[in-house]
Amino acid sequence: MCLSIPFRKTLFSVAIFGGTLAGTLGCPSDAWARVKLITLPVRERVEIQLDNAGATLVEEERVVPLVKGENQVDFSWANTQIDPNTIVFRVVAPVGEKAIDAKVLSVSYPPNEAALIWSVGSSDSGSVRVRVSYLLGNLNKSFNYRAVASKDEKQLTLSQYMRLQNFANESFGSTGVWAGFGKRFLKPVGLNETKEMLMEKYENVPIRKTYTCNPAEFDYLDRAQNKLRVPMHYVLKNNKENHLGLAPLQYGKVRIFIDGGAEGSSAFLGEDWGKFTPMDDEMKLYLGVAQDIVVKRTIDKNENRRVGGNVFDQEIVLKYEIENFKDTPVTLDIVENLRFIRNEVRGDTGRDVEWELGKDTTFEGGPDKEKSTFEQVVFHVTLPPRAEDGKADKKEHKLNVILKNEW
């Protein structure tokens, strides 16, 4: 006997009186045609767990009436991407005071149908609360940010949003949504609906505004005039001292605004993709090329010294002429990749670079030890603002490098 069921995307039903679910499963055989009545337990609670980077786990709780002995509990779905292998059925607790021991005896999978049937053994008649968990496709999350910098660009307010896109072809009523960190939301998630939720608002986050020249990474702005491209970044450190550090910052688009001071006077500065930033790491947001800081880079010296046989040391002096046309002092980061330098003067040998700084290096304080590696050296240069008459003070620095034992 087949019983008509109102159409739903996912269907959870219990065949009672020891029968089975022929109706919903298309009466696979005569043996399945003994259903007298089907109950349709509704969702009492739904949780969408978004803490896994690549999968969405849905947990739904229903109250299921069971009779003493064996019960058939059917779960079917249509046009949704439920991974049937991930479906977990757990009995949470009996409803009421009667102790009921209920357990899944077996699971049957009918052919060519998005359905399964749990055979559940129950020690007594009564209702139990069960939880069904499964991975569901096309129910995805992404993150985006809105950053509003203060007018002096010393700090910003960072708002983190989670966007939930429900193309799973299933709607959920009041549903708990949790990203694995931060707040849990309780919201309905409709069919084909996109929902954006404010995860966290971080106030007074200090900004480190950086100007960087790095010919290996950012190239020249004007190669003929030896002018380096100088991109500008906001750098945020994801730790408690910097009013962040609650959780890793997820990958997402960051729209950056600057507060103009007066009401409604904020301006859009630009946007960038914020990379996944673990705790204690830095999120670097690119805002554009700084036009008011001019850095000219030339190779002043290139000299070989034989060490023995075909082995040479090579002494190189790079000269930087730096002008700051801004009316504020800035710190410029000069980054040089030693392999890139060797490629400029010798070509690539494929070997790691052995190098040391020569005595003609003029950067005060030496390289930044935290950011420098075996083939990259980082210096910080403080530049004064332009003079009252608009003239910039041209600073000259030299980097003296000896590439050792090259052949």
Next chain:
Amino acid sequence: MSNTSSLPLFRTAWKRSTHVLRFALLLGIITLAISSQRTSRAENVDLSTVPSRSTVQLTIYNSEDVTLVRETRNVTFKKGSNPLQFSWANTLIDSTSVELNFLTQSDKLEVLDTTFPHAKPQMLYWNVESEFDGEAEIQIAYFTSGITWSADYLCIADNNEQEMSLEGFVRVFNNSGEEYENAQVRLVVGTINLVEKIAQLANMSLSEVAGMDRDELSKAKKDVLADAMAAPMAMAGGMGGGAIAEDAPKEIIKEGLSEYFIYTIEGTETIQNGWSKRMRSLEGTSISFDVEYRYRPQEYGEQLVKLYLLKNDVASKLGTTPLPNGTVRIFRDNGRDGLSYLTQQDIKYIPIGDRIELNLGSDPEVLHELVKLRTYRSDLILQIHGTNEFRKIGGDGTFKEENASLVGWDDHVILVERIRNFSGKAIQLEIRRTLPGHVVFKSSLNPKLHDFQTIELRATVPTGMKSELLSEIIHKQGTSTKQNNVTLEKFEVKR
């Protein structure tokens, strides 16, 4: 859907039966087609009896698509010649594997010959000579494909990651084209050797099979049969399943046999054609496990991965059975009255007592960086051109002869493994790094050799801390290379 197991006892066979698997005792005026030329005998059948199955047992292998079916039937014989017909239309039975045995009256019954009619490939006739009038129990055994089984596991770790529950399941798939109602089901864990796929044999005519290497074929099948037959056939109590409580899961009895392990599902099962059924094969709760972080690029790629480590032994509340290969799905209690899905992974067969390693992938709360701090070269050796003379640069006086080339040197790399732990508890860390060539590895961290070219470091990283593990690797290059191994040196490496 067919209902072969409820075949009528007597049946008039005017036409070819629509039943999938059919066994018939032919009566009446029958001209038995002994020779292959007489292929028109099926049309001469007037009447046949169709003895129903008494019992059926399935022994399903998971390493190959092969299932041994043994069914018993009660057949009444008359004195003299008794033609028996056995047919298996639209199934995946291997015709070369069908065997008839007499469980009772075996001394009075004998198969004189077996005929495979040319026109009906999925049919055979046995010509049984009986010395008596009466009933005997016969057993028909054969291989079929299309019935398979697989294992899978469900792990749920507690929120503190100290204990977990582990459930093992077996899932039986029936795509054989036949329904075996109330069958005793046995699942074989282990790898068997077959020289031909049963599915192929099932779809071949007998003349094609005849062209194959009969010795190999027969040996392979006999080996399988012998092993499977050796297991006790617990069918004497009937196939009704006995008194199994309706609300209790069926027990799965596990026993070792030769190189295999056999799971016997309590009672009987009916798995309809096209369906599959999953049953719990083991259940462990409060299983303690360890969490370890490993960096092994050759095994896990260039990332630090988190693992759950447990043992298939009694101390871990497991150890009653080897774990057949299958997919493990791992969840963790998220501490908010729900689950977190962590990952799924395929595990290989795990013997009793062996370790279970569940790789959860990288952990965003534990960061690992490998940073090269400095590289330099030393002990540069030159060979003077056209001679066998070698000079070390900076050795016995400065040598600046132009007419020489570098032939040997040491490459030095100062490395730091930087680990930051935000997981909220101390972690155990293991780093394994393979260093091919002639290498000297210097570290103050008490390094060990995993093998001749792989170093192993272990450390505990407290929570909230950044640990920096410094080491120096010296690669001997060119003529300086004298070995192909790693030498360890305990040494305080400076940045």
